[in-house]
Ligand code: HEC
């Protein structure tokens with residue numbers, strides 16, 4: 254089964270994302286950057302091209318690796334500067350259903366998101382003016398930008414727009430869970446049992462079918478932070494400056510966990526077992542501020558079933 258869109262023929266025809274019947278409607282791309290096959294093909298080429306980084310060594314795929322559903326296996330990734338980043342690299346899929354990006358929702362706009370990765374000295378370290386000049390001198394790129402956007406001269410805004418078009422086509426919906434929803438397969442008994450444990454304990458935040466509510470929560474990870482410390486460890490508070498948001502992070506999807514370890518915004522848990530132990534042993538010392546977490550309770554045998562259900566959310570690498 255393959256969900257996604259056909260990127261074989263390059264034209265400026267508008268592209269409709271194809272997605273399964275049990276998904277909600279994706280958020281529309283903004284009118285200034287409607288998805289076209291030429292735009293997606295260009296975005297894909299840019300996404301894989303290390304020439305976009307200052308020293309020509311780092312591409313988006315250095316950290317967002319296609320065979321790992323666009324995450325990497327690192328706790329923290331390394332980029333241009335050789336310094337470890339401060340947050341775990343998230344996978345990239347089903348972004349067309351997301352209104353905010355980054356662990357704290359600090360970016361609202363996929364069309365401009367890439368400027369941060371391109372210019373951050375710990376990621377790709379590029380200068381946008383130099384980068385546009387370089388792309389303008391490349392005949393093939395100039396042609397591709399012309400085809401996608403009808404422009405004669407490349408500017409960085411279009412680099413970011415093309416990347417956004419490509420990233421919206423990264424759809425993950427080919428797990429066993431999806432086949433069951435489409436009545437093409439059936440859960441095993443243990444998966445069925447796990448589904449019930451999941452619905453009772455996890456689904457309020459990790460809501461199907463995307464397995465995220467795209468909101469911000471405190472999931473019981475102990476944190477030390479103060480209102481004066483606006484560093485990256487304060488979570489959503491860094492954006493809203495509202496103390497109820499201290500330590501809250503955006504709920505990550507639970508699709509493709511097979512590929513996305515280590516887990517959490519700081520990659521603190523190496524495997525699923527460590528995650529489930531965390532949820533099984535929540536207590537007041539975890540500084541829980543989110544009442545939803547208070548209700549989490551499951552036995553050891555339910556834990557095994559839960560893990561079986563979570564495994565049914567693994568799709569294959571995204572094409
Ligand atoms: C050196 C590693 C690295 C490189 C290179 C990199 N990223 Fe990322 N990316 C990250 C990390 C880490 C985050 C999480 C940042 C945060 O939440 O504060 C992230 C977040 C994202 C997100 C948000 C995902 C979400 O669900 O919120 C998108 C989209 C993204 N990157 C796209 C790109 C694109 C496009 C490129 C290339 C232009 C790129 N990244 C290059 C490490 C990297």
Ligand code: HEC
Pocket residue numbers: 451454455456457458459469470471472474501502503504505506507510513515516517518519528532543545546549559
């Ligand atoms: C109150 C909302 C909430 C509930 C309930 C909840 N989670 Fe989470 N979950 C989160 C948030 C928020 C994060 C990210 C926290 C962070 O990175 O600091 C997260 C992270 C995770 C991760 C790591 C994913 C990744 O890519 O890093 C897994 C796995 C996970 N949860 C599984 C579960 C399971 C299984 C349950 C039920 C037993 C559950 N969660 C219940 C909100 C919740």
